[in-house]
Amino acid sequence: MAESAESIIALLSILPSFLPIILILFSAVYGTIYQNGLEKKRLRREMEFFNKYGKDNLMTLENHGLSGKPVAMNLVFTNVTVGPSWWQLFIGWLKGIFGGEIQSYSRVLNYGRMEVLQRLREKAAQEGWDQVINVRLESVVISKSAGRNDKTSAIEIYAYGTAVKY
Amino acid sequence: MQPQQPVQIAVSNTETIAGATIVQSLGLVTGSTVRAKNIGKDILAGLKNIVGGELGTYTQLLNEARNQALQRMMADAQARGANAVVNVRFATSAVAGGAAELFAYGTAVIVQG
Numbered sequence: 001m002a003e004s005a006e007s008i009i010a011l012l013s014i015l016p017s018f019l020p021i022i023l024i025l026f027s028a029v030y031g032t033i034y035q036n037g038l039e040k041k042r043l044r045r046e047m048e049f050f051n052k053y054g055k056d057n058l059m060t061l062e063n064h065g066l067s068g069k070p071v072a073m074n075l076v077f078t079n080v081t082v083g084p085s086w087w088q089l090f091i092g093w094l095k096g097i098f099g100g101e102i103q104s105y106s107r108v109l110n111y112g113r114m115e116v117l118q119r120l121r122e123k124a125a126q127e128g129w130d131q132v133i134n135v136r137l138e139s140v141v142i143s144k145s146a147g148r149n150d151k152t153s154a155i156e157i158y159a160y161g162t163a164v165k166y
Numbered sequence: 167m168q169p170q171q172p173v174q175i176a177v178s179n180t181e182t183i184a185g186a187t188i189v190q191s192l193g194l195v196t197g198s199t200v201r202a203k204n205i206g207k208d209i210l211a212g213l214k215n216i217v218g219g220e221l222g223t224y225t226q227l228l229n230e231a232r233n234q235a236l237q238r239m240m241a242d243a244q245a246r247g248a249n250a251v252v253n254v255r256f257a258t259s260a261v262a263g264g265a266a267e268l269f270a271y272g273t274a275v276i277v278q279g
Contacts, residue, residue: 023216031217038219062180070184075177075254077232081225083211085218108218115220134180140258142203142224142266154211154221156228156266160256162178 024086031085035111042115049121057121058161062134070164076132077160078119081142082112083153112157113137120159129163136160175240176250176277183250186277192246195274197239201231202265228268232256235270248274 050056084092088104095102116137124132139157176183203211207223214221235256243251254272261267 027216027218031219034217035219073176073178073180073184075179075236077256079225079229079232081221081228083215083218083221086216088218111219136179136255138256138258140260140266142228142258142260153215154224156224156258158228158232158256158258160179160254162180164184 024090027085028087031087035085035107039111042111042118045122046114046118049118049125053125057124057130058117058132058135060135068166070166072165073162074129075160076120076124076127076129076163077158078116078123079156079158080112080116080119081154081156082108082115083155084108089153109139109155109157112139112155116157116159120161124163127163128165130166132161132163134162175244175248177236177240177254177272178250178252179254179272181253183252183275183277186250186279188250188252188275189278190276192243192248192274192276194271195239195242195246195248195251196269196271197235197237197242198267198269199231199235199238200261200265200267201227203227208264228258228266231266231268232258232270235268239270239272243272243274246274248276250275250277 084105088108091104092102095104117135120132120135137157137159139155142154142156176186178184182188203224207227210223211221214223236254239254240251251272251274254270257269257271259267259269
């Protein structure tokens with residue numbers, strides 16, 4: 001009995017040293033499933049939007065003479081903060097040795113861009129605007145605390161434009 | 167200090183305001199705020215970072231902060247007697263560890279019509 005108790009204690013004492021590996025594996029498996037789910041959800045929302053309104057209501061042009069003279073306008077903006085998973089960070093670090101495209105990062109950023117645009121579409125449509133003109137997209141890295149070992153890595157992407165009503 | 171009332175004036179990031187003509191320019195107006203992320207949100211975001219995807223706590227925090235920067239810009243414009251702000255731009259920068267400055271600027275104008 002004393003032997004089995006000892007072996008359990010021994011097992012528990014070495015467990016913390018395996019924890020990072022367990023977390024990274026968890027991040028690789030569950031993170032991939034989770035991000036695929038997010039991507040699917042975004043695509044579905046996009047499809048629903050296009051089925052309902054028939055066209056994209058965003059444009060980067062300032063010339064709104066295309067659809068007539070607007071009678072009202074207001075600024076709209078949306079944002080999203082995304083971060084790569086630990087697994088993606090690890091892959092990115094590995095890729096950093098050899099160079100080339102870091103697909104795990106591009107994937108996260110691409111998701112963020114598409115998501116924030118979809119939010120802008122939905123917000124403008126919900127508030128009853130016909131079109132959003134002069135759309136601008138910007139992004140900023142917002143984590144990495146100075147002097148601390150900050151494990152988070154976050155990129156904020158925001159989009160803004162002028163919503164108009166014809 | 168009095169609680170600030172939300173300012174409502176026409177704001178756009180184009181050079182014109184719908185159905186109105188600009189009669190006078192009152193110069194550049196700005197509004198900014200520096201926000202630090204708190205430790206609770208840090209922990210939540212840190213956990214969420216394991217799987218990646220959206221970090222909802224930061225999204226909400228920055229959205230509120232950007233709204234405040236915009237409100238300050240509008241208050242500045244109103245104090246100058248403007249009734250609209252055109253060509254608004256946003257800028258964001260991580261100024262110090264764990265803090266971001268959110269900045270909005272535009273041209274305050276008087277419109278008629």
